[in-house]
Amino acid sequence: MEDLTLAAVRSASEAASRIQAAFSYYSRRRYEVFLSFRGEDTRASFTSHLYASLQNNGIIVFKDDDSLQRGDHISTSLLQAIEASQIAVIVFSKNYADSRWCLDELVKIIKCHRTIGQIVLPVFYDVDPSELRHQTGEFGKAFQNLLSRASSMEEDASLKWRDALREAAGLAGFVVLNSRNEMEAINHIVEKVTLLLDKTDLYVADNPVGVESRVQDTIQLLDIQQSNDVLLLGMWGMGGTGKTTIAKAVYNKIGRNFGGRSFLANIRETWEQIAGKASLQEQLLFDIFKEKTTKIQSIESGKITLKDRLCHKRVLLVLDDVNSLDQLNALCGSREWFGSGSRIIITTRDKHILRGNRVDKVCTIKEMDDSESLELFSWNAFKQRSPTKDFAEISKQIVEYSGGLPLALDVLGSYLFNRGVSDWKSVMDKIKVIPNDQVHRKLKISYDGLNDDTEKEIFLDIACFFIGMDRNDVILILNGCGLFAEIGMSVLVERSLVTVDDENKLGMHDLLQYMGREIIREKSPKELEERSRLWFHEDVLGVLFERTGTKAVEGLTLKLPMDSSKCFSTKAFKKMKRLRLLQLAGVQLDGDFEYLSRNLRWLCWNGFPLTSIPSNFYQGNLVSIELENSNVRLLWRETQRLEMLKILNLSHSHYLTQTPDFSNLPNLEKLILIDCPRLSEVSSTIGDLKKVLLINLEDCISLRNLPRSIYKLKSLKTLILSGCLMIDKLEEDLEQMESLTTLMANNTSITRVPFSIVRSWMSPTNNISSHFRTSTVTSSLVPLDVPHSNSHELSSISMYLPSLRSLWVECSSELQLSHDAAIILDALYATNSKEMEPTSTTSQASNMVTSTSQVSKHSSKSLLIQIGMNGQVTNILKEIILQNMDVSGTGGCFLSSDSYPNWLTFNSEGSFVTFQVPYVERRNLKTMMCVVYTSTPDNVTSCGLKNMLVKNYTKSTIQLYKSEALVSFEDEEGQRIVSSIEPGNKVEVVVVFENNFVVKKTVVYLVYDEPIGKNMELYHVPDSNSIACSDDENEHSAKRFSTENKPTDDFNQNRKKKNRVE
Secondary structure, three states: OHHHHHHHHHHHHHHHHHHHHHHHHHHOOOEEEEEEOOHHHHOOOHHHHHHHHHHHOOOOEEEHHHHOOOOOOHHHHHHHHHHOEEEEEEEEOOOHHHOHHHHHHHHHHHHHHHHHOOEEEEEEEOOOHHHHHHOOHHHHHHHHHHHHHOOHHHHHHHHHHHHHHHHHHOOOOEEEOOHHHHHHHHHHHHHHHHHHHOOOOOOOOOOOOOHHHHHHHHHHHHOOOOOOOOEEEEEEOOOOOOHHHHHHHHHHHHHHHOOEEEEEOOHHHHHOOOOHHHHHHHHHHHHHHOOOOOOOOOHHHHHHHHHHHHOOOOEEEEEOOOOOHHHHHHHOOOHHHOOOOOEEEEEEOOHHHHOOOOOOEEEEOOOOOHHHHHHHHHHHHOOOOOOOHHHHHHHHHHHHHHOOOHHHHHHHHHHHOOOOHHHHHHHHHHHOOOOOHHHHHHHHHHHHOOOOHHHHHHHHHHHHHHOOOEHHHHHHHHHHOOOOHHHHHHHHHHOOOOEEOOOOEEEOOHHHHHHHHHHHHHHOOOOHHHOOEEOOHHHHHHHHHHOOOOOOOOEEEEEOOOOOOOEEEHHHHOOOOOOOEEEEEOOEEEOOHHHOOOOOOEEEEEOOOOOOOOOOOOOOOOOEEEOOOOOOOOOOOOOOOOOOOOEEEOOOOOOOOEOOOHHHOOOOOEEEOOOOOOOOEOOHHHHHOOOOOEEEOOOOOOOOOOOHHHHHOOOOOEEEOOOOOOOOOOOHHHHHOOOOOEEEOOOOOOOOOOHHHHHHHOOOOOOHHHHHHHOOOOOOOOOOEEOOOOHHHHHHOHHHHHHOOEEEEEOOOHHHHHHHHHHHHHHHHHHHHHOOOOOOOOOOOOOEEEEEEEEOOEEEEEEEEEEEOOOHHHHHHHHHHHHHOOEOOOOOEOOOOOEOOOEEEEEEEOOEEEEEOOEEOOOOEEEEEEEEEEEEEOOOOOOOEEEEEEEEOOOOEEEEEEHHHHHHOOHHHHHHHHHOOOOOOEEEEEEEEOOOOEEEEEEEEEEEOOOOOOOOOOOOOOHHHOOOOOOOOOOOOOOEEOOOOOOOHHHHHHHOOOOOOO
């Protein structure tokens, strides 16, 4: 095993050396061209002219007689110069082979050509390439002269010379056979060298605001210096965010560090051209190899050619604006196509292109922030960094409209340059209705690229109606319209046309929303009633007042103030036969509701003015009915069977007294009745909702109980009863809700969660961690309450105790408490022993603070835990503790002494402290602080705390809290714990740590609030006046203390008994 390990280390070391060697050539290059020549033949003629021409074209050249520094050993310097050059130009003349110096240069050049890919360009000056290959003619004679002078010891050198000459003769170069075409030949050589050096950078931007920081971030993702693997990076974002600009800047900055580079621009457009596919493959080969001779006959043959030619080349390849997998497969079929260390950058608007293992990393290109946006806009509009004073406010408005999109900032800024304020205001008013054409066309590319009409319809519906709505709700509505919304929505997200936030709400960039609405407007710019969707306030008012709506209208939204008195005739909807989506707010309709479309799928009417839905309103196709803030008292006065209805939302309907008959809503999935204060009864037919997933009855303050049938809902996942003040219990039948994962019942009269649901959620077939993470029954909202004398139940779930956020157990006696506490602690310690590694936790809250000092190979740690309310006394004590929370080299602990009547201190060796809670006159216990001193191996970085157990022997209760719960406690949560501890109670605090922690000492501070009716004066009692309540350090008696200025005799006597820990 040891040999294998050493071999692996050696292999890794060798691999690292190879990587470093591969990169060092590109990172250490000092010269672009190394000139090798025979001085006596060409120094004063051809070579000097070539050298001058290269320099005149800005090329950095090494020429031995000019470039060597004085005092250098010439042969060593030449070898280093060769390695540090990108191209070697060798001028072979008649006497070149007569020089050992020249041939040693040649051997080194050929070696660099083989090993690091150095480009070699031979120039045959008055020499035929065949003379080099066979060492014949005048060139061969010169070589023989050298060999005759060489000693027999140099046979190896002569073999290397011959090999190098033969290989050089086989390389493509230039033949210069007479002096008449010298200048022409020199021009061709310089042209070729310039091409090979690829010295031309791509244009990036006139005003590259924010580009450099994004370039550096991208280069870091490319991991150029650390990895020799082939790495593919995807750059994804909506159109106009600057993906191409950033990719160009990256290409310019690092491209010359590769053996070849290629930037294939506008692939989406080029691909559609007649010869576009093959031309892209040919362009890639030309960029890398600088050869125009390769012709691609077909895409498939091109793939083979690319793979064969590129597999040994370390390249940088940028594929710009890729919008199909066919393009990716034709130009970058797999990582095996490219040499080690290659980097491929793919810019796209479609995230699907980057799915799976097609790329190694994805860089999401975000919009610019406000500061960058204003600067970029200013450079275009004012040719300076910030707006002029007169234009400052309107500039901010235009920047806000642009939404951080560089494209819009460039276009609008340039358009407004040198125009007056009145022109600016006119443009601002116009673009809110009709977007700038240049921006619109650029953004519309993504829309045009959608696969089919259903995806386009979904996009337009979202742009007009659904921004800010729950994604799942919109999918239900659009599926009801036959639009296959699940896959359609995914495509829109992948194409950067729609976003979904952390709360599952749909979003869209403002300019994309304007673009979508402009697509609708431009199909019928003059005739409003012929547009498929109506959203603009004035347009909708005109169509409704004039009753000009037609069957072209599929969606309509009109939002008026809630106190609006505008009333429209239902006949305005008579011709809108295809109306699917209707969103109203503050609107009144008068007349026969049979005129409303029978194709309606979504009815959203905020402030619905009627007391019930008219019976002649056809609702058979409705998927979602949302009547928030309505006047509804009874939803339907006549029975309505709605097979398609999935969502029913009557929230804030303050006159609603009872729910509808649910037996006629067989497919309902969401029932939302938030803040219906007069709702006193839920129909027993709620048990017929076999497909319901969510029931939300939050703040229905008149609701006294739930019908027993509700517990039969096996599909229900979320039940929200928060704020139902009069509901005081949940039945044991709750365990029948086998899909229930979230129960919220804060601010109710419920004091106990049925233990049956705990047992159900903790069954081996359930993922209990997910239940308790999402459910609030184990957090502060509803305490988890194990009934009296139920240790059998506790034992049956003991293996799951470490997964609980918190647990509250009521026992029948102190004996029962001791038994149950032992069960809990055994379960916690057993779990610790099974864990292979401790879990590192870092507190981000002030409730838990750690301090560490190292002694030998062990670290001593101090941990402060605060439970309860913050206040002046609490903050002062915390500051004192934190100042002294340290561990000396000998392991002694520094404790803050008592400061009666503000705080009292109890401490014990080990992991628990037992004490009786004193009575302090006119004061209430406000906060409990616990400081724990531990020792652990110095390689452990976690705080180590797993759980805290609070046993109240007097009340026969056990409270268990996981460390994560303690960290995240709010003041109110902690105060509830503290308020359960009363004067005279015998309490024990136990801390449970990871196995590799040794708990040396535990200290508990009880902090009391200000005196009733008096201002608090905080003073620090010296150590000599420390308070002690018992000789036993592990258990302190309860005493009644007075807040009078003069201490009582009992107080003075007890202070003398305090055991200090130095």
